[in-house]
Amino acid sequence: MWGNITLWALAAYISIFVLQCLRYRQWLWLIGAVLCWWIMADYSSLYLPGVLGSSHLANLYIPSLYITLSSPLALRKHNQSNSVYLSYLASSGWVMLAAFSVLLGLILMRYPNGISLYSLLSLLGLFFGQPIFYLGCQWLLMLLWYLNRDHIGAEKYKVSYEIGFLLMVLWFFGYVLCDLSGYV
Numbered sequence: 001m002w003g004n005i006t007l008w009a010l011a012a013y014i015s016i017f018v019l020q021c022l023r024y025r026q027w028l029w030l031i032g033a034v035l036c037w038w039i040m041a042d043y044s045s046l047y048l049p050g051v052l053g054s055s056h057l058a059n060l061y062i063p064s065l066y067i068t069l070s071s072p073l074a075l076r077k078h079n080q081s082n083s084v085y086l087s088y089l090a091s092s093g094w095v096m097l098a099a100f101s102v103l104l105g106l107i108l109m110r111y112p113n114g115i116s117l118y119s120l121l122s123l124l125g126l127f128f129g130q131p132i133f134y135l136g137c138q139w140l141l142m143l144l145w146y147l148n149r150d151h152i153g154a155e156k157y158k159v160s161y162e163i164g165f166l167l168m169v170l171w172f173f174g175y176v177l178c179d180l181s182g183y184v
Contacts, residue, residue, distance in 0.1 A: 007057070009132045014063050017089065024083045032070030033063075040066070061131045064138060068093030088142040095161055096138055099168035100127060103176075115180065122179040126172065137171050 021030040038054060045053030052058050071090035103123055110116045126133060141164055148160070178184050 006061075006132055009135055010060055010063060013131075013135050014060075016085070017063070017067055020083050020086050020089075024086060026074045026083075026086060029067075029070055029074035029086075032073040033066045036066040036070050037063070061128060063131075064093055064096070064134060068097055084146065085142070088145055089138075091161070092138050092141045092145070092164065095141070095164045096134075096168050099165050099172055103169060103172050118180055119176055122176045123172065125179070126175050130175075133175060137168065141167065 017033070018030065021027070037059065041052065041054035041056075041059040044059060067089065071093060074086065074090065100123070104120075107116050107119045107123060111120070144167075145160070145164065175184065
């Protein structure tokens with residue numbers, strides 16, 4: 001089981017998040033992420049019993065969704081942390097979720113026509129079945145924002161959401177295009 005590189009990447013992602021939450025005392029965010037995972041795992045077991053559930057690894061393939069959905073608990077004004085990592089994690093999570101949602105909406109607008117079914121399956125496969133690519137994109141976006149801050153000398157947590165959004169749409173579209181071409 002632990003010979004799978006995907007599980008190691010997921011373990012690293014979750015461990016860094018937990019350690020940062022503990023270090024900067026982001027208890028609400030950590031508890032919210034765990035509750036989000038637990039509730040979604042419970043409901044998913046109703047739709048696919050024996051495949052999904054709190055005791056199956058498949059629900060751990062989308063930790064970025066749980067962390068992103070629970071991040072508003074940490075972004076309240078009196079509860080903000082000084083962690084650059086957690087700030088960029090929340091921002092990049094919402095930017096990536098917005099990019100994914102826009103591409104999903106565009107595909108669903110054309111759903112019964114053309115190759116929209118294959119595109120839909122590829123995009124959903126990216127989100128639910130390729131955590132290394134998704135988490136790698138998130139870490140790369142966070143790194144780009146961090147380097148941009150240091151290189152330009154911008155404000156402490158100032159990020160370019162528009163450029164990040166367009167970059168994520170481009171990367172996700174590129175993944176779908178490569179998947180449909182047979183290169184993934």
